[in-house]
Amino acid sequence: MRAVVFENYERFPSLTDAPEPRPGPGEVLLRVAGAGACHSDVSVYRHFKEGSPGAQRPPFVLGHENAGWVEELGEGVSDRVEVGAAHLVYGPIGCGHCRMCARGRDTYCENAATMPYLAVGLGRDGGMAEYMTVPAHHLVPLGDADPVDAAPLADAGLTPYHAIKQALPHLAGGGRHALVIGLGGLGQIGVQILGALTGATVIATDVKPEARARAERNGAVTVGGGDRQVEEIREITGGRGVDAAFDFVGITPTIAAAAGAMAQGGRLSVVGIAGGTHEFSFFTNPYESYVTNTYWGTVGELWEVVDMYRAGRIRPEVERFAMEDALEAYRRLEAGEISGRAVVVPNEA
Known part of the structure; x- marks a missing residue:
């Protein structure tokens, strides 16, 4: 099968032939419908050095935002998992035995340091291929929803959803303000989630005018960059500041801007x-x-994200690429030329 493989540290991935995987006990074989290209992938192959925090040992197939159709059941998988049905894949994989994993919080696995990988596509073969294997309990049914457009929800939907859900007490009530910094794939869906879950005025900021225009179409009030950025955000709130801020960039200047816009008692999620x-x-x-951080989300929350997607409350903006053009998707992602989320389509429906 064709696959996008991370072969060595600080080296651009290759599009190559790889053996078709077989499902082990408790796993399913998935025929991949769509695999999202994420900036985390770029960090894996471009920035992480061997032994550095977050580095995953090569080689492995990239792709941690995946959806597809069940092709084959591994040993011990219930026949309630229907062959041919479309599912979204929950990416993080913990030990399965600690208190966090028991709650579906594999991202915060207490034994992560002893695990051979973090997730599908992050140390374990992911979905930038024609087929992939997945733990059966990490499948979230999509019904008749389009699995190609749904693929980015596994990260670009789940990650902002988890962060926003944690901050909901700060946005309950009238006259509240939320701030979104960074209007890429996650930030755009974050604007939509805030509109669906809260009555807060959503303020969104990005240096790109076209990104701000998309956020405005989803109900946000937008602010550009520059020296008056924080001042303009505070003006929108009547000088009080925002009750919850979500920084989807995470560099020192964006954290400083979010902190400078905070109201008393507010929450800043990096x-x-x-x-x-x-x-x-x-x-x-x-x-x-206070300032806190969040990472990905739980498998239960991914079910909720899919419910919102199927109800039409969130809509990822997707640009599709054929499998043979997968490396071009990553080149354009690095160059900042992708609007929304690039999704590689290895198989036709």
């Missing part, structure tokens, strides 16, 4: 994994506001 830092001072930090 979602983007770009290594930015934040300096705390008692005299400048708004009272009882």
Whole structure:
């Protein structure tokens, strides 16, 4: 089968022939409908060095945002999993035995340091291929929804959903304001989720005018970059600041902008994994506001994301690429030329 393989650190991936996988006990073989290309993939092959935090040992097939059709059941898989049915794949894979995994929170597995991989497409073969294997309990049924367009929801939908859900107490009630920084794939869906789950005024900011225009179509009030960015955000809130902020970039300047826009008692969730830092001072930090971080989400939350997708409340913006053009998708992603999410389509329906 054809697959996009991360072969070595700091080296662009290759499109090559790979053996078709076989499902083990408790797994299914999935014929891949769509695999989203994510900036995390770029970090895997471009930035991580051997032994550095987050680095995963090559080689393996990329792709941690996946959806497809069940092709074959492994030993012990219930026949309630229907061959031919479309499913979205929950990517993180924990030990399956600790307290966090028992709650479906594989991203926070207590034994992650001893695991051979983090997730499908992150240490274990992912979905940038014609076929992939998946633990059966990590499948979320899609029904008659399009699995190609659904593929990015496995990360670009689940990650903002988890962060926003954690912050909902800060957005309950009238007159609340939420801030979204970074309007790429995650930020755009984040704007939609905030509109669906809260009555807050959603303020969104990005340096790209076309990204701001898309957010405005989904109900956000937008602000550009520049020296007056924080001042303009505070003006929209009447000077009080925002009750919850979500930084989908995660560099030091964007964290600083979000912190500068916070209201007293607010919550800043840093979602983007770009290594930015934040300096705390008692005299400048708004009272009882805090900075936290979130990572991906739970398998139960992915079921909720799919419910919202099937109900038409969230709509990923997808640009499709044939399997033979998969490397071009990554080149354009690195160049900042992708609007929304690039999805590689290895198989026709």
